[in-house]
Amino acid sequence: MSNFVEKTFGSFQNLVYQNVQYGRTVVPAGLQSLVHLMASSPTKQEEERIITYELGWLQQKLSQPNQRPQDIRECLVRSLYCEMMGYPTPFSYIHSLKLAQQGSLHEKRLGYLAATLFLHENHELVLLLINTVQKDLKSSNVLDICMALSTVCALVNNDMVPTVLPLVEEKLKHPSELVRKKAVVALHRFILRCPSLSLQLMPYLRMALEDTDPSVVFTAAQVLKEAVQGKQLTSANLVESPDPCSDLVPAVVTILRQVIERKLPTDFDFHGYPAPWLQIVLLELLAVLGRHSSSPDGGPNDAAIEEVVGEVLRCMDLSQSISCSIVYHCGNVVASIQASPDLVSTCMGYVAKFLRSHDNNLKYCGISAVAQLVRAAGPSYAAEHQSMIMECLYHPDESVRKQTLNIMYSLGNSSNVQVICAKMLEYLSTTTDEYLRQDLVEKVSDLVEHFSPDLDWHLQTVISLLLRASHCVSPDSIYKLMDILRDGSGEPDVDLEVRQCAVRNSLSLLQRRELTPGIVVLCSWLAGEYVQLCPDLVLHDLLEQLVHVGSRVLAGKLSTGAPLHGPAFNTSTHYRSIPSLSVWVLDAIQKMLFHIKPSRSAEGLLNNLLAAACRSEHGEVRQLAAEISRTQGRLNAVSDAVVGQSAAAAVSRPLDLTMSFLDAYVVEQLQNPNSVYKSLPPLSALASNCDKVIRQK
Numbered sequence: 001m002s003n004f005v006e007k008t009f010g011s012f013q014n015l016v017y018q019n020v021q022y023g024r025t026v027v028p029a030g031l032q033s034l035v036h037l038m039a040s041s042p043t044k045q046e047e048e049r050i051i052t053y054e055l056g057w058l059q060q061k062l063s064q065p066n067q068r069p070q071d072i073r074e075c076l077v078r079s080l081y082c083e084m085m086g087y088p089t090p091f092s093y094i095h096s097l098k099l100a101q102q103g104s105l106h107e108k109r110l111g112y113l114a115a116t117l118f119l120h121e122n123h124e125l126v127l128l129l130i131n132t133v134q135k136d137l138k139s140s141n142v143l144d145i146c147m148a149l150s151t152v153c154a155l156v157n158n159d160m161v162p163t164v165l166p167l168v169e170e171k172l173k174h175p176s177e178l179v180r181k182k183a184v185v186a187l188h189r190f191i192l193r194c195p196s197l198s199l200q201l202m203p204y205l206r207m208a209l210e211d212t213d214p215s216v217v218f219t220a221a222q223v224l225k226e227a228v229q230g231k232q233l234t235s236a237n238l239v240e241s242p243d244p245c246s247d248l249v250p251a252v253v254t255i256l257r258q259v260i261e262r263k264l265p266t267d268f269d270f271h272g273y274p275a276p277w278l279q280i281v282l283l284e285l286l287a288v289l290g291r292h293s294s295s296p297d298g299g300p301n302d303a304a305i306e307e308v309v310g311e312v313l314r315c316m317d318l319s320q321s322i323s324c325s326i327v328y329h330c331g332n333v334v335a336s337i338q339a340s341p342d343l344v345s346t347c348m349g350y351v352a353k354f355l356r357s358h359d360n361n362l363k364y365c366g367i368s369a370v371a372q373l374v375r376a377a378g379p380s381y382a383a384e385h386q387s388m389i390m391e392c393l394y395h396p397d398e399s400v401r402k403q404t405l406n407i408m409y410s411l412g413n414s415s416n417v418q419v420i421c422a423k424m425l426e427y428l429s430t431t432t433d434e435y436l437r438q439d440l441v442e443k444v445s446d447l448v449e450h451f452s453p454d455l456d457w458h459l460q461t462v463i464s465l466l467l468r469a470s471h472c473v474s475p476d477s478i479y480k481l482m483d484i485l486r487d488g489s490g491e492p493d494v495d496l497e498v499r500q501c502a503v504r505n506s507l508s509l510l511q512r513r514e515l516t517p518g519i520v521v522l523c524s525w526l527a528g529e530y531v532q533l534c535p536d537l538v539l540h541d542l543l544e545q546l547v548h549v550g551s552r553v554l555a556g557k558l559s560t561g562a563p564l565h566g567p568a569f570n571t572s573t574h575y576r577s578i579p580s581l582s583v584w585v586l587d588a589i590q591k592m593l594f595h596i597k598p599s600r601s602a603e604g605l606l607n608n609l610l611a612a613a614c615r616s617e618h619g620e621v622r623q624l625a626a627e628i629s630r631t632q633g634r635l636n637a638v639s640d641a642v643v644g645q646s647a648a649a650a651v652s653r654p655l656d657l658t659m660s661f662l663d664a665y666v667v668e669q670l671q672n673p674n675s676v677y678k679s680l681p682p683l684s685a686l687a688s689n690c691d692k693v694i695r696q697k
Contacts (some may be wrong), residue, residue: 009463012492025630031077031078034050034078035081036055038051047320053083054078054554055082055087055089055095058075058079058082058089058092059091061484062091064363069099073110075095076092076095076099076111076114079115079118080118080231083118086660089118092118093118093119093579096111096118097125099111099114099127100112101116101132105141105143105229107148108136108144112151113152113365115129115458116154119155122157126157127279130160130193133148134150135218135509137149137164137167137171138167142179143535143689145174146178146181149171149183149185149186150182152168152189153182155621156189156193158193159257161190161194162674168183168187169183169192171183177213180211180216184205184208184220184223185219187201187204187223191223191227198546206219206247206248209251209252209255210251211220218281221285221413224248225285225288228285228289228292248289249286250301251290252282253307253308255282256279256283256286256312259279259282262274262291272320273322276326278327279329280325283309283326283332285328286305286309286333287329287332287336289301290336302339305333306337306339306340308390309333310343312330313346313350315410316350318353323367324362324365326353327369328348328368328369331350331351331369331372331373334367334373334377335372335377339377344377347373348370348382350369351366351369352366352385353366354366354369355370355388356391357390363392363395363400367392367403370382370389372408374411375412379411382411389404389411390404392404393405393427395463402436404593405427405439405440408420408423408424410449412447412450414451416452417447417453418457421447421448421461424440428469437441441469442472444465445462448456448461448462448559454494455485455494455495455498456498458481458484458500459485462481462522463505463519464479466518466522467519470518470519471518474599475521478518478521482525482529485498485529496533499530500533502526503526503527503533504532504538506522506523506527507523507541507542510548515549518582520549520553520585521581524546524584527542527591527592528587529590530595531591532590532595540598540602543589543593543596543598544598544599544601546592547602548612549585551609552614553581553582554582554616579620579621582616585623586628590624590628614626
């Protein structure tokens with residue numbers, strides 16, 4: 001062991017004091033013994049007894065006059081341990097301030113440390129410390145200045161910022177790079193506490209960014225990045241300076257170019273790469289500035305950023321992990337500006353190499369970078385890498401799979417929507433994560449709505465979603481499908497075939513044991529809306545199945561399809577309720593009874609269903625069931641007349657839409673002293689009359 005290390009350990013032992021053993025009733029005399037007793041205490045009560053005794057001794061010791069600095073130092077160290085264990089020591093707070101004001105360099109350090117740990121920025125004792133901080137900031141000793149700057153970062157509040165700000169600004173010109181770096185951190189603290197000072201401090205941060213020491217530049221770049229991200233610099237005094245960060249881009253580009261040209265000392269190199277962590281921070285700052293100041297048509301700043309990013313990429317060979325990190329941040333920069341297609345393609349080629357890596361971290365970084373580039377520049381740049389992206393969907397790491405699904409959603413268009421939705425539906429069948437299932441259903445629904453190639457595929461995809469995760473499908477998706485089927489595609493033959501197929505599919509769906517509300521709603525609507533398009537054999541089976549489903553709904557034996565936790569359960573909608581489902585089913589049955597007469601077996605089941613519906617607690621269900629019960633005989637008669645007619649008879653006796661058979665009755669009523677029916681005026685006329693009345697009043 002070297003002499004330096006031996007001296008260091010010796011000094012530490014002198015600071016932490018000698019190991020003095022406790023007795024049962026002997027006053028504790030050392031931190032090590034206190035820690036040993038606390039660690040060996042068998043119960044919480046024993047621990048509280050030790051701490052209570054320790055606090056009493058500390059308070060008595062500190063209250064004695066003419067204490068030596070060494071004794072105060074020992075008491076403060078043990079008070080810090082008590083505070084760390086959750087037992088406040090307010091009697092020792094003032095002594096930490098005294099030690100910082102009057103002690104030697106070694107004691108001042110402990111006093112400042114204890115003050116920053118004991119106090120918070122709004123504590124009443126902080127005011128007593130401000131004079132000491134100002135005195136140390138004016139000191140010629142570098143250590144005094146550093147301790148004062150650290151205390152400023154921890155304890156200075158809004159009211160004290162104007163007092164110490166001029167002294168901190170002066171330290172940006174101090175010959176020591178350590179002082180300058182701490183002064184930059186203090187400025188960051190001021191910006192966070194007083195955002196209105198951001199424009200005033202911008203010249204000082206700019207000066208620190210152009211400092212001759214790389215460590216100061218590194219710190220200034222981090223402070224600027226966090227300030228711009230948090231909008232402290234961009235939200236204050238925008239009238240005076242609409243874009244206070246626009247002039248930072250040339251300076252950052254110049255510094256980054258100096259770094260890649262190896263103009264920094266070799267001490268900052270890592271595995272042959274010049275100051276890679278400084279490159280990463282500067283690239284992050286460029287990405288933030290690019291997102292903030294990028295115009296739709298680009299600009300001089302975007303051109304300068306694009307040029308320097310291209311130079312950085314040309315220096316990368318991806319042989320080390322640190323180079324992969326730099327390339328990843330280059331992708332973030334490219335995604336934040338209006339980059340040229342050549343640069344986007346080059347960057348996409350670099351990040352796509354991450355997808356071939358066996359390292360999960362690199363693969364995830366590659367997927368994330370590709371997703372950002374796709375969102376910024378468009379899915380066409382990732383078309384040639386689509387196969388590798390699809391392979392990541394089967395990666396064992398769940399994070400990689402989730403990010404791959406996001407990219408696939410971004411890549412969706414009219415030419416590949418069927419393949420992407422098929423992959424997503426396949427993954428939906430395997431995952432059990434309810435939040436991921438909800439997200440997948442939303443993505444597939446959105447892709448189907450925007451890029452569906454035909455009506456039949458749209459219908460089959462929504463049915464697949466209902467079969468796999470019905471509780472995650474929003475009612476809007478089902479209602480939009482109903483509107484699309486009702487409006488059609490403009491080709492009558494194709495629309496007729498799709499609707500007939502939809503009704504036949506609804507029969508097979510209703511025959512499943514596991515039914516969900518979404519399937520019941522869709523099948524009921526299809527059966528009632530397009531009942532006239534199918535042959536009688538299919539309609540009789542469909543009616544019988546609807547009666548069975550209605551009985552299950554009223555009995556509460558239908559699966560809700562939703563788990564007892566997760567987003568789908570928390571956002572369950574009204575159409576999944578028993579009354580709403582009953583209305584859908586009864587409405588479909590009522591429409592079907594206009595076209596067919598139920599079989600004897602179905603008629604008995606229907607009577608039982610209507611009887612149960614009439615006993616329902618919900619008025620809408622009872623009303624609909626009563627209507628069907630009262631008119632069932634008439635509906636059967638109408639059904640016999642419609643079904644029994646031949647095509648020729650139907651042509652010879654067309655429907656009388658003018659209801660001329662009521663002419664004799666109308667004439668008879670007019671001859672009697674009955675008033676003539678007067679139609680209401682249009683709504684626009686009523687509205688204008690109401691406006692006139694309101695004005696008169």
